[in-house]
Amino acid sequence: xxxxxxxxxxxxxxxxxxxxxxxxxxxxxxxxxxxxxxxxxxxxxxxxxxxxxxxxxxxxxxxxxxxxxxxxxxxxxxxxxxxxxxxxxxxxxxxxxxxxxxxxxxxxxxxxxxxxxxxxxxxxxxxxxxxxxxxxxxxxxxxxxxxxxxxxxxxxxxxxxxxxxxxxxxxxxxxxxxxxxxxxxxxxxxxxxxxxxxxxxxxxxxx
Numbered sequence: 001x002x003x004x005x006x007x008x009x010x011x012x013x014x015x016x017x018x019x020x021x022x023x024x025x026x027x028x029x030x031x032x033x034x035x036x037x038x039x040x041x042x043x044x045x046x047x048x049x050x051x052x053x054x055x056x057x058x059x060x061x062x063x064x065x066x067x068x069x070x071x072x073x074x075x076x077x078x079x080x081x082x083x084x085x086x087x088x089x090x091x092x093x094x095x096x097x098x099x100x101x102x103x104x105x106x107x108x109x110x111x112x113x114x115x116x117x118x119x120x121x122x123x124x125x126x127x128x129x130x131x132x133x134x135x136x137x138x139x140x141x142x143x144x145x146x147x148x149x150x151x152x153x154x155x156x157x158x159x160x161x162x163x164x165x166x167x168x169x170x171x172x173x174x175x176x177x178x179x180x181x182x183x184x185x186x187x188x189x190x191x192x193x194x195x196x197x198x199x200x201x202x203x204x205x206x207x
Contacts, residue, residue, distance in 0.1 A: 022200055046083040046145045047101055047137050048074065049166070051130045053152035053174070054091030055121035063174045064117045066198060067151045070172070072108045074149070079104035084144075086133050090126030092119025097129060101137050121156035131163035138165050150193075154183030162191035169193035172201065 021035055050071060058064040071087070078085050087099040098115070127150075134146050148166040153175040162169055171193050173184035188195035 022196065045143075046078075046081070046147065047086065047134075047141075048078050048083055048147050048149060049086040049088065049101070049130055049133055049137075050074070050149045050151065051126050052087065052089045052115070053121060053123075053126075053150075054089045054115065054117040055155070056091070056118050057121065057153055057155040058091070058174065059117050061176055063153055063176070064115075067172075067174055068112050068115060070151065070198065070201065072112055075104050075108040075112075076106065079106055079108075086137070088126060088130045088133060089115060090122050090129070091117055093122055093125075095122060095126040095129040097133060101133065121152075121158070123152070123156045123158045124160035127160050127163060131165055134163055134165035150187070152184060154181060154185075154187060156183065159187075159190065162193065171195050173197045 021030075052067060052071065054064060058067065075085055083104060084101050085099065085104045086097070086101040089096050089098050099111075130148060134148065137144060137146060145167050146165060147168040147170065148163060149170045149172060151172045151174065154173065155175070169188075169191050171184050171188040171191070173195065175181065175184060176198075185195055187193070
């Protein structure tokens with residue numbers, strides 16, 4: 001199939017892990033040898049906790065709008081995979097849990113669309129709120145795998161520690177332009193987290 005990677009017969013029912021696949025292909029052209037697959041797990045076995053930067057800098061270049069679009073795509077994927085989701089937003093000096101952990105649904109866009117932005121970037125406060133969500137989830141379901149997604153442009157001087165209650169952390173970098181600070185990469189290295197640029201995920205998460 002032109003422009004797509006066709007799955008082999010034994011792989012058609014398996015779900016591709018696009019983050020692992022992107023790491024495997026690096027700068028090469030995507031091919032079947034790069035494909036990595038998710039392990040089959042029961043309903044609710046994974047919690048995806050999303051930490052969304054809603055600060056003023058995310059309004060530039062419609063970064064927040066793109067981040068919200070990415071959120072909807074990731075929520076939809078979680079719905080297909082029967083995973084749980086949670087959402088914490090931070091910006092303007094505060095952090096707010098917009099969605100407590102629970103099953104993902106298909107009508108995500110209608111409640112994501114009203115999320116607004118502006119103000120400073122209280123990353124530490126946002127991480128603290130996400131850590132509380134993850135810690136409570138860990139007490140309720142100790143065997144659940146908890147993945148924290150941090151969607152930000154990294155425009156902050158804060159260097160908080162990573163939440164210990166997150167089994168995995170993914171930093172999605174929304175910084176764009178000719179002059180880049182590169183703090184998302186620094187945070188990913190500090191947290192020993194996966195790092196990806198928004199352009200790498202667009203068109204992949206919806207597959």
